[in-house]
Amino acid sequence: MDKDVLDNLLTRRAVPQTPGGLAERIIEAAAASQSGVQVAAKPQYGWIGTFVHGLLLPRPAFVLTLIFCLGLAVGTSSSFFSPALDTGEDDLSTFLLVGDEFETGDFS
């Protein structure tokens, strides 16, 4: 198809008429939303409200940051909750002992 033919065709592209009363419906909807805002004013709960609002989607960054911080807190305090896990020294000795056994092995 020739470029001019296509341009001519594109120029003649039709669009249906705007549905009757669309503008008035939009104007009424805006007026209704305005009165709605006045009637149901945003409740004030201070920082608790802000925090809870922060948890509502779509705010994944806030939720992920919170989860990360909680993870850090739990991770760093795990020794406090279960001291038995904090046996790094013993584990290291065992490992070194295995190393010694290798050194003194029979290579002949």
Next chain:
Amino acid sequence: MAACEEDDDESLVARICERDHRAFATLVRRHTDRFYACAWRMCGNDAQAEDIVQDAFLKLWARPDAFKPDRGARFTTWFTRVVTNLAIDTMRRKKPLAAGDALDTMAAPEPDAEKLLAKREEADALENAIQALPSRQKAALNLCFYEGLSNKEAAAILGIRVKALESLLMRAKGNVRDTLARMQNRTKRYG
């Protein structure tokens, strides 16, 4: 201060920032047809276009300060961006139209039925070819061809460089041309 029919768009938006509902009504009445057409060209569907225009104007009513006239932008250019982005979002969320749906509601029958049929088939084919384009190509075509925007303005609306816009336009036209050629071949073969 009452909103006046002669006020320019930017002054009306300034009044909307002061919650002047009459200014909002004036702006809506002035531009509904234009932006309905803009939305319809993007989605090819009456109900979706209506929703998009309504959403866009209600967003303006809720946050009129989002328009910054001090940056030298015209209201119509900025609002075209709002409508175009809403249309792209809507098309991402909703299933695209099946071929042939686009112009089902076109009105104005003509007395000569054969002429009407040929015209309608041509219009249907063109509309289906355009609606089948990827959303950014379609947006580029609509903005440059029908919204009367310069390439620079259209590129700014799409958040791309002028060169990239020109490339999108070329691909859009090429795709429309190919689709129409395919349709013509099919008609010749089976019709």
